[in-house]
Amino acid sequence: MRTIKFLLIAGSLLATLSSVHGADKSLTFAKPDLNAAKTLRERGLADNTAWRLVESLTTEVGPRSAGSPGDAAAVAWAKREMQSLGFANVRTMDVTVPHWVRGDAQFAVLSPWPQPMPVLALGGSVGTGAEGIEAEAVMVRDVAALNALPAGAVKDHIVFFTNRMERTQDGSGYGKAVGVRVAGPSAAAALGALGVVIRSISTSDDRFPHTGALRYRDDAPRIPAFALSNPDADALERQFASGKPVRLRLWSTSRDLPPARSANVIGELPGTDRAAEIVLLGGHLDSWDPGVGAIDNGAGVAITMGALHLIQQAGLKPRRTIRVVLFANEEFGTSGSRAYLAENQAEADRHVLGFESDFGAGPVWRLSSRVNPAQLPVVDQIFRALAPLKLARGGNEAGGGADLDGLAKLGMPVLSPDLDGTKYFDVHHTANDTLAQIDPVALRQSVTAYAISAWLGAQYPGTWEKVATPKAPRR
Amino acid sequence: MRTIKFLLIAGSLLATLSSVHGADKSLTFAKPDLNAAKTLRERGLADNTAWRLVESLTTEVGPRSAGSPGDAAAVAWAKREMQSLGFANVRTMDVTVPHWVRGDAQFAVLSPWPQPMPVLALGGSVGTGAEGIEAEAVMVRDVAALNALPAGAVKDHIVFFTNRMERTQDGSGYGKAVGVRVAGPSAAAALGALGVVIRSISTSDDRFPHTGALRYRDDAPRIPAFALSNPDADALERQFASGKPVRLRLWSTSRDLPPARSANVIGELPGTDRAAEIVLLGGHLDSWDPGVGAIDNGAGVAITMGALHLIQQAGLKPRRTIRVVLFANEEFGTSGSRAYLAENQAEADRHVLGFESDFGAGPVWRLSSRVNPAQLPVVDQIFRALAPLKLARGGNEAGGGADLDGLAKLGMPVLSPDLDGTKYFDVHHTANDTLAQIDPVALRQSVTAYAISAWLGAQYPGTWEKVATPKAPRR
Numbered sequence: 003m004r005t006i007k008f009l010l011i012a013g014s015l016l017a018t019l020s021s022v023h024g025a026d027k028s029l030t031f032a033k034p035d036l037n038a039a040k041t042l043r044e045r046g047l048a049d050n051t052a053w054r055l056v057e058s059l060t061t062e063v064g065p066r067s068a069g070s071p072g073d074a075a076a077v078a079w080a081k082r083e084m085q086s087l088g089f090a091n092v093r094t095m096d097v098t099v100p101h102w103v104r105g106d107a108q109f110a111v112l113s114p115w116p117q118p119m120p121v122l123a124l125g126g127s128v129g130t131g132a133e134g135i136e137a138e139a140v141m142v143r144d145v146a147a148l149n150a151l152p153a154g155a156v157k158d159h160i161v162f163f164t165n166r167m168e169r170t171q172d173g174s175g176y177g178k179a180v181g182v183r184v185a186g187p188s189a190a191a192a193l194g195a196l197g198v199v200i201r202s203i204s205t206s207d208d209r210f211p212h213t214g215a216l217r218y219r220d221d222a223p224r225i226p227a228f229a230l231s232n233p234d235a236d237a238l239e240r241q242f243a244s245g246k247p248v249r250l251r252l253w254s255t256s257r258d259l260p261p262a263r264s265a266n267v268i269g270e271l272p273g274t275d276r277a278a279e280i281v282l283l284g285g286h287l288d289s290w291d292p293g294v295g296a297i298d299n300g301a302g303v304a305i306t307m308g309a310l311h312l313i314q315q316a317g318l319k320p321r322r323t324i325r326v327v328l329f330a331n332e333e334f335g336t337s338g339s340r341a342y343l344a345e346n347q348a349e350a351d352r353h354v355l356g357f358e359s360d361f362g363a364g365p366v367w368r369l370s371s372r373v374n375p376a377q378l379p380v381v382d383q384i385f386r387a388l389a390p391l392k393l394a395r396g397g398n399e400a401g402g403g404a405d406l407d408g409l410a411k412l413g414m415p416v417l418s419p420d421l422d423g424t425k426y427f428d429v430h431h432t433a434n435d436t437l438a439q440i441d442p443v444a445l446r447q448s449v450t451a452y453a454i455s456a457w458l459g460a461q462y463p464g465t466w467e468k469v470a471t472p473k474a475p476r477r
Numbered sequence: 478m479r480t481i482k483f484l485l486i487a488g489s490l491l492a493t494l495s496s497v498h499g500a501d502k503s504l505t506f507a508k509p510d511l512n513a514a515k516t517l518r519e520r521g522l523a524d525n526t527a528w529r530l531v532e533s534l535t536t537e538v539g540p541r542s543a544g545s546p547g548d549a550a551a552v553a554w555a556k557r558e559m560q561s562l563g564f565a566n567v568r569t570m571d572v573t574v575p576h577w578v579r580g581d582a583q584f585a586v587l588s589p590w591p592q593p594m595p596v597l598a599l600g601g602s603v604g605t606g607a608e609g610i611e612a613e614a615v616m617v618r619d620v621a622a623l624n625a626l627p628a629g630a631v632k633d634h635i636v637f638f639t640n641r642m643e644r645t646q647d648g649s650g651y652g653k654a655v656g657v658r659v660a661g662p663s664a665a666a667a668l669g670a671l672g673v674v675i676r677s678i679s680t681s682d683d684r685f686p687h688t689g690a691l692r693y694r695d696d697a698p699r700i701p702a703f704a705l706s707n708p709d710a711d712a713l714e715r716q717f718a719s720g721k722p723v724r725l726r727l728w729s730t731s732r733d734l735p736p737a738r739s740a741n742v743i744g745e746l747p748g749t750d751r752a753a754e755i756v757l758l759g760g761h762l763d764s765w766d767p768g769v770g771a772i773d774n775g776a777g778v779a780i781t782m783g784a785l786h787l788i789q790q791a792g793l794k795p796r797r798t799i800r801v802v803l804f805a806n807e808e809f810g811t812s813g814s815r816a817y818l819a820e821n822q823a824e825a826d827r828h829v830l831g832f833e834s835d836f837g838a839g840p841v842w843r844l845s846s847r848v849n850p851a852q853l854p855v856v857d858q859i860f861r862a863l864a865p866l867k868l869a870r871g872g873n874e875a876g877g878g879a880d881l882d883g884l885a886k887l888g889m890p891v892l893s894p895d896l897d898g899t900k901y902f903d904v905h906h907t908a909n910d911t912l913a914q915i916d917p918v919a920l921r922q923s924v925t926a927y928a929i930s931a932w933l934g935a936q937y938p939g940t941w942e943k944v945a946t947p948k949a950p951r952r
Contacts, residue, residue, distance in 0.1 A: 233911035438682035
């Protein structure tokens with residue numbers, strides 16, 4: 003990873019030098035377009051459209067997990083709001099989504115020291131049956147430690163994974179920790195375990211368990227899996243530290259219902275002379291159900307819609323079409339972005355530049371990218387237009403996000419105004435994901451950064467080249 | 478209130494001056510006693526006994542509301558821990574406590590925008606019956622605003638109280654806001670309301686509803702009452718702001734069981750020449766049930782026990798007896814302190830000085846008191862011994878606390894090392910009251926402040942005089 007980064011930086015440097023020495027005029031933005039960026043900055047930092055949108059979405063719709071009544075309400079909300087903002091070509095694209103229902107869940111330590119603890123089923127978990135599961139628990143750090151246990155060690159036991167997520171600004175701690183949630187349940191089931199409990203993939207010491215999708219393997223039984231908040235995971239570790247057997251009781255009514263209909267919601271600001279080229283602003287519309295989906299991902303909805311609205315309200319006419327896509331069901335299998343890709347297979351190449359907003363409500367602290375290294379000087383120019391927003395210059399290994407994954411794999415360049423993730427995982431996927439977690443000032447700054455970079459991305463006088471290098475693994 | 482404070486401060490000044498000018502030697506602490514205070518400071522700031530106690534109580538007992546299995550476990554725990562710390566005369570005093578059971582609760586907005594919201598029943602609330610309650614809601618700020626409504630305005634409605642608590646270091650915001658919780662349900666019921674929902678008496682924007690006792694009047698029907706977290710109360714206010722009727726559904730299985738047995742747990746460090754005089758260190762052992770009672774009041778248990786242990790471990794022999802009393806059921810009617818007072822009626826005058834610890838885990842930021850104004854110079858001397866702990870000098874209107882109320886009304890002087898309450902009401906009475914909310918450094922400082930002031934209180938060469946002034950209303 004480090005070597006790659008170094009090569010990319012070196013490449014960027016060379017490209018910058020050649021640009022500074024002025025070879026190719028087509029790499030330089032036109033003065034009026036840069037002036038327009040200034041206008042966007044002034045207007046954006048004073049514009050409350052995004053706040054109004056996320057307030058409305060969280061208040062009038064609230065939880066909207068795939069297939070739920072809130073999901074349908076969110077689709078209707080998004081279409082209505084795009085129309086009322088005056089977006090062009092507002093439309094929905096049907097998407098079939100899995101429909102998992104959380105139901106209720108209970109967790110208790112039975113011995114050595116009986117205590118109930120608040121718990122959330124992991125997304126997609128099967129239920130326990132009405133009688134629940136009672137068994138002795140085995141504590142391990144992660145999947146590697148599980149697999150290193152002696153044979154039979156977890157058979158007929160409940161496995162408790164203790165691995166704790168690290169707090170980082172770029173969210174990289176999540177990627178390192180989340181494997182336990184995704185793969186832990188089947189890894190334990192393959193060894194004969196009856197159930198799984200994980201320490202939440204969360205940086206918070208508040209008592210909010212953190213949900214999120216697991217992925218069952220086909221070669222192992224489906225066993226129920228739950229998350230405990232960090233303070234409860236600490237308390238459970240102390241029960242183990244007693245040296246006495248730790249006996250747990252798990253119960254939940256989680257279940258799968260038949261697949262349901264949802265939709266991607268799409269709106270545009272049509273381009274002028276290069277209208278066939280699309281600059282995509284994407285974010286998912288669905289949320290997990292315990293909270294109201296304010297930072298994940300009402301904020302992303304508000305940032306992308308707010309950015310497009312800002313450009314439009316400034317009276318700007320982009321050369322390329324800027325398209326907002328609110329994807330269905332990112333959380334439980336990225337159904338919406340897969341459907342979008344399938345539907346746009348023939349037109350995938352028209353998506354010349356992508357932005358994703360799915361990392362909270364800002365502020366933007368860095369501009370990263372994933373472009374053809376020869377075009378890093380273009381990113382540098384965009385970065386300079388963003389400079390008054392106090393950004394750092396990131397590398398060229400941006401992942402985009404889960405919903406851009408398919409297009410990025412096809413070589414679509416990505417610009418990433420990176421949202422500050424320092425506190426994101428305190429709240430993400432918990433009941434605490436409410437409007438109170440959003441700072442309106444940071445939100446306005448984020449909208450502004452997205453609007454300026456999308457605008458300049460749409461005005462770039464050259465041709466956005468495909469990215470040939472393999473895409474880095476998803477964050 | 479201000480006038481009283483001014484008079485007390487003026488009195489203190491005069492008394493200090495007369496002391497400085499050296500009239501009464503008996504008002505001055507002996508040098509060895511002041512040196513011992515230094516020893517306590519050095520040892521206390523390095524001693525982890527209190528942390529170990531609150532960790533043990535929250536891990537091995539956890540929730541312990543009056544009458545619950547956790548309550549009985551806590552009594553056994555406290556007796557065992559006092560014995561193992563080597564306290565003298567360790568004993569329990571039976572207390573009959575009310576036994577209210579929370580059960581489950583659900584809350585949903587049905588219209589205009591359907592959403593479930595997490596909710597807690599107020600302590601003592603009746604349940605809704607299996608079918609729940611559905612009705613249109615009326616929003617009012619507080620009880621005064623409720624009573625100012627036109628006749629019939631809330632009949633057959635649910636009343637939503639919106640009053641928000643103010644954050645303060647001394648906790649005074651709580652007293653101003655809590656009336657809605659205590660008196661709101663019966664006030665609404667007297668006007669024909671079917672149920673009550675309050676904005677939590679909490680300073681937090683996290684999604685933790687905050688429980689606490691209501692008080693039903695005899696002249697009004699008992700109707701169910703619930704608390705919403707601040708962000709949900711905000712969201713509900715936005716539903717009202719739509720101008721459309723707001724319809725709610727309430728459901729809970731809260732109920733009363735027959736009164737149960739609990740106990741005060743008592744341990745001492747016996748005095749020497751003035752052993753009949755008691756310096757009381759009190760705190761309640763029970764907790765509300767949604768959390769594990771770390772800051773309320775595991776910390777108070779740990780501070781009082783830790784302070785006594787510190788004095789004992791330093792090999793100090795107090796002149797007066799220092800007694801720790803862990804009171805049963807403070808939260809739901811102060812049963813334990815009432816029983817203590819009833820049992821000690823004849824010996825009430827032997828309680829010459831009281832300390833209560835029921836305001837979190839510190840740090841101590843101020844030394845307040847409620848002593849005979851002529852003895853304020855004694856408090857000043859104790860304050861000087863505490864100076865390296867960086868305290869402010871408070872006034873002479875300390876309330877003590879709920880459990881000292883009865884003795885204070887009989888004139889017992891009170892010393893109050895005031896615990897910093899700035900963040901206390903973010904956590905108090907919520908599921909988030911866990912060990913993670915306690916800072917071990919602040920806890921050690923608090924134990925040290927209690928130990929030094931209890932020690933000097935026990936060594937005071939004069940006679941602690943009764944307080945004649947009426948006790949200020951409970952915070």
